[in-house]
Amino acid sequence: MPEVLMNGNSAIAEAAIRAGCQCYFGYPITPQNELSEYMALNLSRRKGCSFVQAESELAAINMVYGASAAGVRVMTSSSSPGISLKQEGISYLAANELPCVIVNMSRGGPGLGSISAAQSDYFQATRGGGHGDYRTIVLAPSSVPELAEFTHRAFDLADKYLVPVMILGDGMLGQMMEPVAFHHEAPEVFSVRSRSLRGAKGRPSRIFKTFTSKPAELEELNWSLFRRYQLIQKEETTSEAFLTDDARLIIVAFGIAARIARGAIKTVRAEGLKVGMLRPITLWPFPTEAVKEAAKKTKQFLVFEMNMGQMVDDVKLALEGKGKVSFYGRPGGVIPTPSEVARVISRIYVQEGLT
Amino acid sequence: MLVKTIFAGFGGQGVLSMGLNLAQAAMMEGKHVTYLPAYGAEVRGGTANCTVAISDEEIASPVASSPEFVVVMNAPSLVRFQNQVDAGGVLFVNSSLIDIEILRRDIEIVNVPANAIAEKVGSARSANMVMLGAFTRKSRLVSIASIVDGLKTALKGKTKLVAINEEALMAGYNLF
Numbered sequence: 001m002p003e004v005l006m007n008g009n010s011a012i013a014e015a016a017i018r019a020g021c022q023c024y025f026g027y028p029i030t031p032q033n034e035l036s037e038y039m040a041l042n043l044s045r046r047k048g049c050s051f052v053q054a055e056s057e058l059a060a061i062n063m064v065y066g067a068s069a070a071g072v073r074v075m076t077s078s079s080s081p082g083i084s085l086k087q088e089g090i091s092y093l094a095a096n097e098l099p100c101v102i103v104n105m106s107r108g109g110p111g112l113g114s115i116s117a118a119q120s121d122y123f124q125a126t127r128g129g130g131h132g133d134y135r136t137i138v139l140a141p142s143s144v145p146e147l148a149e150f151t152h153r154a155f156d157l158a159d160k161y162l163v164p165v166m167i168l169g170d171g172m173l174g175q176m177m178e179p180v181a182f183h184h185e186a187p188e189v190f191s192v193r194s195r196s197l198r199g200a201k202g203r204p205s206r207i208f209k210t211f212t213s214k215p216a217e218l219e220e221l222n223w224s225l226f227r228r229y230q231l232i233q234k235e236e237t238t239s240e241a242f243l244t245d246d247a248r249l250i251i252v253a254f255g256i257a258a259r260i261a262r263g264a265i266k267t268v269r270a271e272g273l274k275v276g277m278l279r280p281i282t283l284w285p286f287p288t289e290a291v292k293e294a295a296k297k298t299k300q301f302l303v304f305e306m307n308m309g310q311m312v313d314d315v316k317l318a319l320e321g322k323g324k325v326s327f328y329g330r331p332g333g334v335i336p337t338p339s340e341v342a343r344v345i346s347r348i349y350v351q352e353g354l355t
Numbered sequence: 356m357l358v359k360t361i362f363a364g365f366g367g368q369g370v371l372s373m374g375l376n377l378a379q380a381a382m383m384e385g386k387h388v389t390y391l392p393a394y395g396a397e398v399r400g401g402t403a404n405c406t407v408a409i410s411d412e413e414i415a416s417p418v419a420s421s422p423e424f425v426v427v428m429n430a431p432s433l434v435r436f437q438n439q440v441d442a443g444g445v446l447f448v449n450s451s452l453i454d455i456e457i458l459r460r461d462i463e464i465v466n467v468p469a470n471a472i473a474e475k476v477g478s479a480r481s482a483n484m485v486m487l488g489a490f491t492r493k494s495r496l497v498s499i500a501s502i503v504d505g506l507k508t509a510l511k512g513k514t515k516l517v518a519i520n521e522e523a524l525m526a527g528y529n530l531f
Binding site: 003005172175176177178179259260262263264266335337338339 | 375378379382388389390391392413414415416417418420
């Protein structure tokens with residue numbers, strides 16, 4: 001398929017349909033409405049698909065719960081305040097080992113916040129988000145083509161590990177248009193996961209439940225989840241290095257911020273500053289080893305986020321004191337410019353005596 | 356080279372279509388391009404704007420703090436954006452609707468009586484296409500052929516509409 005000009009929200013929806021997403025449930029919120037709109041228009045082009053605009057975020061995530069229990073590929077999307085509302089359901093999905101894809105095109109917070117792009121949901125996304133001891137895989141795209149690519153990957157990962165997978169984008173990625181090509185065609189036949197609830201004719205009934213009065217039983221579930229999370233950490237951690245080989249200062253940034261940082265790095269490189277970037281692509285599992293590896297070459301790190309400093313904690317944990325970490329962030333939905341970040345980089349570069 | 360353009364006007368003037376058309380044309384020419392619509396609690400008649408970034412390499416940020424080109428279709432947009440134009444940049448002014456003296460001397464001002472020309476070619480609503488035609492000629496970012504091709508893609512087979520818009524485009528393009 002040739003490239004088309006498409007906004008990020010629609011690109012996710014198209015990629016989901018091509019990944020064999022059979023059910024979509026959502027409740028409107030800016031800045032992700034184009035995703036629901038696209039699904040409403042296009043999901044029905046395939047037989048056996050179901051689009052429901054739910055009456056609330058709670059309803060939407062519980063519909064996801066039901067559809068996942070029935071063994072189909074299912075997705076929901078929202079933006080920050082709506083994702084907070086979905087957390088109870090996500091915890092239940094995790095407890096029942098039910099895969100699904102959750103899209104958060106995040107906006108400024110806390111509270112109802114602003115409708116402008118922000119990255120302040122990092123903690124919520126990477127620590128599970130709801131109650132209980134669980135994780136979700138979190139993918140952080142930084143362009144419209146990546147939104148499409150990662151959506152496909154999210155469905156595959158969810159099915160492979162039986163966990164909820166989150167795509168953490170932001171309002172700007174959702175709204176902006178870029179050329180995108182889709183590399184997958186939707187499957188002819190929808191697959192149905194084994195162990196799903198489709199009627200118990202000819203077999204003993206199965207029950208999905210998350211409560212048990214026996215703590216030891218629940219401990220066993222937690223151990224089982226934990227072992228799977230360890231496997232995910234080992235197998236699925238991804239990051240991207242950009243001009244890190246000779247770098248004296250390494251920027252760590254994700255999503256749209258990584259893209260802004262890339263522009264800034266090009267500017268300061270032209271002035272002779274040796275600066276590179278490490279971009280976590282999976283936010284959970286966090287690329288701890290890649291950060292450690294980078295610290296073998298330089299001890300200077302600058303974490304840049306569109307929040308007050310959240311991923312910076314993970315960078316410090318990864319470094320275990322073996323590097324110096326600075327931070328620059330703009331919260332609330334303010335979009336920093338590449339030239340602004342370039343100035344910050346230059347200042348730190350000089351202050352730390354890297355010239 | 357990275358070039359950013361802001362199109363601004365009131366809702367209904369087709370400023371978002373202008374940007375989208377330019378972005379589509381740039382994509383068809385194989386360039387890197389981003390299109391970012393201004394998103395606020397805007398209504399018809401309120402202000403609308405979009406930013407198009409075109410480059411021969413990967414684009415860092417779709418936001419423009421000092422765009423090389425700014426196109427303003429109404430007076431409030433001129434007030435809001437005239438000081439953002441990069442020194443040496445070009446400001447395209449819809450002189451049919453804007454009668455304000457522009458104070459900057461470090462930028463080029465291109466006056467286009469877009470509404471008047473649109474009415475002359477018989478389609479008052481095509482003022483945006485007149486402006487886009489003039490913009491394409493002056494900015495040299497993409498060819499007019501790509502803009503017309505892009506228009507055909509956007510208006511999928513609506514030949515009558517394409518013809519009206521194309522006429523307005525060419526009227527603007529042949530102004531200079």
